[in-house]
Amino acid sequence: MSDLSFPPLMSGHAVSASEDPFDTACVKATMGCDAGLIVYRLEADHMAAALVFAPEVPLAQAMAMLPTCGVGFQNALGALAPPEVAVHLEWGGAIRVNGARCGRLRAMASTLDPEQTPDWLVAGFELDLLPQDDDPGITPDRTALYAEGCADVPAPLLLEAWARHTFNWIARWESEGAKPLHAEWRGLVHALGEETQQGSLCGTFLGTDDQFGMLLRDPDTTHLIPLSARLETSS
Template sequence: MSTLSFPPLMYGEEVSADAFSHACMKATMGCDAGMIAHAFAPNRMEAALVFAPEVPLRRAMAMLPLCGVGFQNALGALAPPEVAVHLGWDGTLYLNGARCGGFRAMASGTDPEVVPDWLVIGVALPLWPETDRPGDTPDQTTLYGEGCPDVMPPQLVEAWARHTLHHLNSWEQDGPRALHADWRGLAQSLGEDITQGAASGTFVGVDEDFGMLLRDADGDTRLIPLTTLLETAS
């Protein structure tokens, strides 16, 4: 088992697998906010952070892009400078333009206007290809496949915690403006034609709560709330 070092108000629990489910279970049981479940396998790392929001869910979902920005900062500090990290609106991580794991979210409820008891944001990152023919999936990659063999998962999780806490403090004290600016600089497909769920159009930006703004061929703009990405317990 790894002994990780976390900043004040955060603490870790290592599990053998499925850090996200473990964090959701502990959140349901009433664990303190700041708990980070983490799991390390030879070809995959996982981590999940428990939040206790004090704002309605539609605003609290900003923790999804916030955790993404924190992860980009962490990996950017540990990886070679030529490794480009971008963030998909739906939580997907991109390394050098290819998909490489991503983020997911679950909360105690799904009503956007209700303050949830808890919110969990999880991240999973593939380390090595699962096949000896990675060229079969050119749109997907792995951490070590992009030239990051010296990035150790435990140190990456520790760095993610530190950078995420920094952005969280800024968001709580100064509002979302800085987070919006940071995220826009890392956003994948911004300004491009995309398909999100059943909707298609040009990804023109996000609203105050990071809802996706899609403009269709007729010039009409559709809002897709970030809460649509929430997973529900099976």
């Protein structure tokens, strides 16, 4: 059970410090839990949450739920943090706050086949609230939420806001398609137009196709990397 307030059709399940909310959500999804379950863990220095989906479209389309969760996070933090705090999203999953990496987005599904409709899809995020190192100069590309002027943003409030904003974007995606989500996400994506490394490929990040696949231009050709390539696999 959860003491937090979530939108209709969503429910919360808190886990202990020894559990990974993402792993637990995937296990519950394979066991047939209801869609809309949010598994989460809130600690003094770290927070994480994962949302279970039951897609009714092929995986290639359902992967839109990953940027949906990212846009929902940015909207939630944008509403709670001071206005000078900037949040950007890497196509590869990292969440950046004021330019430095602060957390990441994750996803896993029951299939890796883009043409198959998955039985379930889990997407979520994790976020550092306090620095992992006493000397932030050692890792200048890493930060923590409370080190970026957000010490007055309580983790429970941020989680509730993330759920609400994500719920709203899911509703828009269902009623209006991917275009509004794509437009919102494009304004948040990190390194657009810059040299980017993705796996063994390196090139200029031109943007994405209508299913959020990365368009990466090297001297010879433009590569399309489907968003489903971001899916994690069970060990």
